[in-house]
Amino acid sequence: MSDQRIHPAAGAGFEAAVEHYERGRPSYPDDAVTYLVNELGIREGTDVIDLGAGTGKFTELIVLTGARMTGLEPVASMRAALERNCPTIRVVDGTAESIPAANESFDAAVAASAFHWFDGERAVPEVHRVLRPGAGLGLIWNARDQSSDWSERLTEIFDELAGPDAPRYRSGRWREAFEKRTDLFGPLHHRVAYHVHHVTPSAFLDRVLSVSYVAAASEAQRERVRSEVAELLSTDPELRDRDEIVMPYRTDVFWTRRR
Numbered sequence: 001m002s003d004q005r006i007h008p009a010a011g012a013g014f015e016a017a018v019e020h021y022e023r024g025r026p027s028y029p030d031d032a033v034t035y036l037v038n039e040l041g042i043r044e045g046t047d048v049i050d051l052g053a054g055t056g057k058f059t060e061l062i063v064l065t066g067a068r069m070t071g072l073e074p075v076a077s078m079r080a081a082l083e084r085n086c087p088t089i090r091v092v093d094g095t096a097e098s099i100p101a102a103n104e105s106f107d108a109a110v111a112a113s114a115f116h117w118f119d120g121e122r123a124v125p126e127v128h129r130v131l132r133p134g135a136g137l138g139l140i141w142n143a144r145d146q147s148s149d150w151s152e153r154l155t156e157i158f159d160e161l162a163g164p165d166a167p168r169y170r171s172g173r174w175r176e177a178f179e180k181r182t183d184l185f186g187p188l189h190h191r192v193a194y195h196v197h198h199v200t201p202s203a204f205l206d207r208v209l210s211v212s213y214v215a216a217a218s219e220a221q222r223e224r225v226r227s228e229v230a231e232l233l234s235t236d237p238e239l240r241d242r243d244e245i246v247m248p249y250r251t252d253v254f255w256t257r258r259r
């Protein structure tokens with residue numbers, strides 16, 4: 001059943017997509033992670049919360065710093081994967097709009113490919129509440145490079161299921177809550193990094209099926225997506241007859257400081 005606390009496509013989609021997510025989504029590039037860790041002052045013993053931690057693809061990189069990590073994730077199946085992938089962290093059920101933690105509990109908060117799903121007007125004051133004064137908030141997104149013909153076609157295949165009002169990182173609407181609450185957080189700093197994800201044709205399909213809108217769609221719609229992706233894989237000159245496909249990504253990193 002869909003989680004009423006979060007956006008319906010996220011609730012239904014991420015609940016169903018865990019295995020596709022684990023196989024089809026990339027990690028985050030070292031440059032971007034190191035930049036964020038340094039700017040946020042994350043090190044051994046720092047209390048850090050990862051909001052919308054999912055299966056732990058970003059969390060597990062922050063764990064390597066020795067920080068004391070809390071992974072917050074509202075979707076039960078994602079949370080189970082998070083517990084498996086990051087056995088040393090504290091995993092909690094909750095949302096960015098209602099964080100089960102006392103005031104001023106954390107030295108830093110991060111959200112990886114997740115903040116656009118939050119209700120920014122409620123999440124920004126809530127994140128402010130659980131952070132200590134001067135603490136950093138880091139936001140990071142992996143965005144698929146759409147410059148090749150096949151990547152553009154891939155977007156067409158699943159965009160149809162998202163609809164015009166779907167929350168998206170690329171729309172930039174997630175920034176509005178920060179622009180309205182400059183009393184709570186300082187300016188957003190931004191840096192870009194680039195990387196590639198090597199995938200098999202089967203993981204290429206997983207990448208598509210991990211998109212929340214695809215995972216939340218009807219079986220008939222998913223079958224349509226599967227057959228269109230199969231056709232793309234067998235006809236595109238850059239994809240056909242490949243055992244491995246290189247998917248380019250751009251990573252956007254933002255950070256700000258709690259006032």
Ligand SMILES: C[S@@+](CC[C@H](N)C(=O)[O-])C[C@H]1O[C@@H](n2cnc3c(N)ncnc32)[C@H](O)[C@@H]1O
Binds near residue numbers: 051056058073096112
């Ligand atoms: C695209 S996934 C990213 C997961 C993980 N951070 C990563 O980098 O792979 C977005 C995650 O945000 C979670 N999410 C959606 N709405 C949320 C909310 N309001 N509060 C907290 N998490 C939320 C979803 O359940 C999902 O696990």
